[in-house]
Every structure is written in structure tokens, then in C-alpha cells.
Amino acid sequence: MKKIWIMILVSASIVIACNPKTDKEKETKTDENLSTIYGKIENNKENLIYLSYNSITDTIKTNENGEFTTKLILSQPTVVSFLSGRNQTMIYCLPKSNIKFNANATDFSNTLSFSGSEEIVNNYLAEQSKAMQNAGINSEQFLYAADYKIFLASLDKLFSTMQARFENFAKNNTEKYPEFVKLEPKRLDLLTATLILTYYTPIISSNKNIDEVEIILDNLTGSLDINNSKMLQLTEFKPFVQNFVPYLLTKDLQGKKVEFSSATEYADFYFGKIDNLFIENTVREYVYYNFIKEFISYYGAESIVEIYSVYKDMATNKVQLTELNKIFSEYNKLAKGQASVNWSFPDIEGKTYSLSDFRGKYVYIDVWAAWCGPCIREIPALESLKQKFADKNIAIIGISIDENRADWINMLQTKNMQGTQLHAGGWNNDLCNYFKITGIPRFILLDKQGNIINSNADRPSGNIEEVIRNLEGI
Numbered sequence: 001m002k003k004i005w006i007m008i009l010v011s012a013s014i015v016i017a018c019n020p021k022t023d024k025e026k027e028t029k030t031d032e033n034l035s036t037i038y039g040k041i042e043n044n045k046e047n048l049i050y051l052s053y054n055s056i057t058d059t060i061k062t063n064e065n066g067e068f069t070t071k072l073i074l075s076q077p078t079v080v081s082f083l084s085g086r087n088q089t090m091i092y093c094l095p096k097s098n099i100k101f102n103a104n105a106t107d108f109s110n111t112l113s114f115s116g117s118e119e120i121v122n123n124y125l126a127e128q129s130k131a132m133q134n135a136g137i138n139s140e141q142f143l144y145a146a147d148y149k150i151f152l153a154s155l156d157k158l159f160s161t162m163q164a165r166f167e168n169f170a171k172n173n174t175e176k177y178p179e180f181v182k183l184e185p186k187r188l189d190l191l192t193a194t195l196i197l198t199y200y201t202p203i204i205s206s207n208k209n210i211d212e213v214e215i216i217l218d219n220l221t222g223s224l225d226i227n228n229s230k231m232l233q234l235t236e237f238k239p240f241v242q243n244f245v246p247y248l249l250t251k252d253l254q255g256k257k258v259e260f261s262s263a264t265e266y267a268d269f270y271f272g273k274i275d276n277l278f279i280e281n282t283v284r285e286y287v288y289y290n291f292i293k294e295f296i297s298y299y300g301a302e303s304i305v306e307i308y309s310v311y312k313d314m315a316t317n318k319v320q321l322t323e324l325n326k327i328f329s330e331y332n333k334l335a336k337g338q339a340s341v342n343w344s345f346p347d348i349e350g351k352t353y354s355l356s357d358f359r360g361k362y363v364y365i366d367v368w369a370a371w372c373g374p375c376i377r378e379i380p381a382l383e384s385l386k387q388k389f390a391d392k393n394i395a396i397i398g399i400s401i402d403e404n405r406a407d408w409i410n411m412l413q414t415k416n417m418q419g420t421q422l423h424a425g426g427w428n429n430d431l432c433n434y435f436k437i438t439g440i441p442r443f444i445l446l447d448k449q450g451n452i453i454n455s456n457a458d459r460p461s462g463n464i465e466e467v468i469r470n471l472e473g474i
Helices: 023-033 105-111 119-133 148-173 178-205 211-223 229-233 237-253 263-277 281-299 301-314 318-334 373-388 405-414 430-434 464-469
Strands: 034-042 048-053 056-061 067-073 078-084 087-093 098-104 113-116 344-346 352-354 362-368 394-400 420-423 442-446 452-454
Touching: 034 048, 034 078, 034 087, 034 105, 048 067, 056 067, 087 098, 087 105, 087 119, 098 105, 098 119, 105 119, 113 119, 119 148, 148 178, 148 211, 178 211, 178 229, 178 237, 229 281, 237 263, 237 281, 263 281, 263 301, 281 301, 281 318, 301 318, 344 420, 362 373, 362 430, 362 464, 373 394, 373 464, 405 420, 442 464
Parallel strands: 034 098, 362 394, 394 420
Antiparallel strands: 034 067, 048 056, 048 078, 078 087, 098 113, 344 352, 362 442, 442 452
8 A cells, every 4th residue: 555645845936816917908017017127147057047926937048148137017016036046036026116136146145136126125035035045944953953942043043133134124114115014024924934844844744742843833823814815925825835734734644544545545635634724715726726736746647636626616817727737738648657768867987877778677766966855864765775675676776966966976975875876967857857857855666668657656765665576577
């Protein structure tokens, strides 16, 4: 029986519902509300940037100097999400804004600087983002602290600083940015709650409880108006929801021996919790849209057909509905029995291996990175799996998406990782693109002819050992 594991996902994209306009209305808005964003990013290896706002994502190519200019049609204050490679920020934009910013991609958060209109509010956001980046969140003094008191102390230090910065901003800028000042405390609460959830959910997943943390978390989440559609304007709402729902499900399952026989059964359980939490129509549609995409990414489109039918009945956002229709059709090629792409990547010595080199063997692929905490936590179980099947007809292959080769090599040596280890060097490669990998760790199981058995296979710490033992001719 396959055990379905609860997802803990953090991301930073924004999707806000918008209403279609007539051509005449669009022309008027173009004249009245055209806003301009100019940016220059030095030493940027990525020549594409992505700006997301109002259910739209613009893909923009920078010139050879890392410069770009784009124009947006906005009818109200809008948070624009900027992404280029692993660098991201928020840009607060008003109708008729003329915003400029500069940054160095090698130290993005510490060099990001805004000028032009909305300079004050965007430099405030940049400073808040820099505080987050420099707080050492992914360290043993923060999210990986063994003692919860160390975690809480680091959290309190960070958000005391951020709260003080906001109060100073609000004192001088409430009249100019009234809507921003209303929403910013909610954004900070969402950030705080997400960090606590990220720290605490793995703890309760191991059937442990910390009363002090739960009291803080329950008080904080209880004060958030999660059925207020204005929360959708905040990029932090999505990662909060993506951590809050799994936390509540983990609490429901704590101490119980519950296994789901299929991803479809797990999806019904998962979306039942969503239905109980989110009752405001716009918010519920937004949450359904995002979680359907996550479920497809992790478990395939077949796991969520009935849920998608429910979503289509409620959907008012035609752009998002069209996107999901397209995703469902594209994921058909990842179904069981379909051929895998014949990827090729080098090992530590520079020798290139392709999937075709392993023809005649089952193949279990681990897509990972040295910076990925959940990936690192799977290593002991993965190395144990390699030992158990060392003399069997299966190749267990690690494929790293680390952009920094030295980080990959250092982790291989530090953890004494054995077997075939390959380096993809980033997200943009045949394997990740074909299997639509947007989160790691990701595990893929292929048959002896290179066809898909499961494009979202169990983790080493899950039920994969039993699955492999039951393979014919292993």
C-alpha cells in the first residue's frame, strides 16, 4: 500500500483575480494608468525575468547590459512579483508609476536599490527583504535549530526589527500609501506564521509537540483573516496556505496510523480540509487553483480529476482555467508506460551518462540540490536503499540541479554519497523540463526500457523499498 506524504511547500509567486475589460475600457486604462518599470541587473546569468501581477506573467528579455523596460496597465495599487533565476523581490506599483531599480545578481538583496516614483515604499520593501535574507533562516540558529527556544529567539529578533521598520515607515507615509499600510501588518504576520509552520510541521510529523510553539502559532493563525480576498494581493499568502493546510492535516493525523491507498484518496482528504477552511468564493477558487497545480506536479493529473471537476464548476478566472486545462493535457505524456526523455549529464570526473546507458535496468532517479534541506534529510535513507539493492537490476542515480558545482561536490564528499552522481547544473535541462520539475526532492522510477513507472515516485524514507522489491525481474 502506497503511503502518500504531506507536502510542505514554500514559494513566492502571486496570482490575483482580474476582470475582463472591453476594448474601449482597455484603451482608456492604457492612457490613464500606464506604469513603467525599468531595471538593471549587473552580472545576471539569466537573461529572462518574470513579472507576475493580476493573473498575468510577463516574460521579458534583458539586453546585454542586464537592462529592461516594461509597461503595465494598472487600475489600482498592485504588488508585482519579480523573479530572475533565484533572485526575487516585490515591487509596489501604482497607476502611472515610473519605477527604476538597480541590483547586482551576485548579491541581489544587499545591492537592490529603487529610485523614481514609489522609491520610498519599494526601498522599504527591499530593506525588509534584506533583513530576511541576512537573518540566516536556513541555518541551525533558525529553521534547523535543535532547540525550539533558539528558533523562537531568532524569529523574535528578526520580526522585532521588521516591525520597528514598518512602524517608522507608517509614521511618515500612511497618507501617501494608505492601502499598503493597512496590508503590511498582515503580510508580516503571514511571514511569521509561515516560518513557524516551516519549523514546526516536521516536528509534529514525528509525533512530538511543543506547547509554547503551538500557543504562539494558534494565536497568530487565529488572528489572520484568511477569507479576506484582499489577502490575495500579498505574495506571502500562497506560501502561508501551502504550509498551513499541511500543518492542520498533520495535526489531524498525529498519533493515528493512517495510510492512503492512492493519491486520489489523499487528494479528497486534502481538499476536504481546504473546503472547511476557505469559504469566501474568490479565496477558495484561488486556493483550489494553486493546490491543483501542486498536486499535479507531485502526483500527476490522474490523481485529481474529480477535484478539478469541482474547480471548473466554481471557476470565474478564465485565464487560470485555461492554464489548468493546458497543464492537464501536457501531463498525459508523464503517465505510466510513456517513454522518458533521454537525458545526458556529466559525473564528477566529467564523464557523460545518458538514460540509454542504463537500458536493461530499472532506474530510480533522485533530483536534488545541496541547498535543499528536505533533499539532505533523505540522504541516509537513500544510501541505505543503495546498499539493499546493490546487487539487483536497478540503477539508483542522483542528479543535482546545483548551479554551483563546488557546492555539489562538497555535499557528495561531506555525506559520502555513493553510486552514480550526475550534475545537471540548474533547473533548465531536459530532465526537469520534460518532467516539469518545479520542486525538489523529486524521485522518478523508470522501467528497463526507459519508460515511466511513476513520474512522482515515493521517497527513500517512504514506501519505495517495497515498490522496488515487487518489480518483475529486479
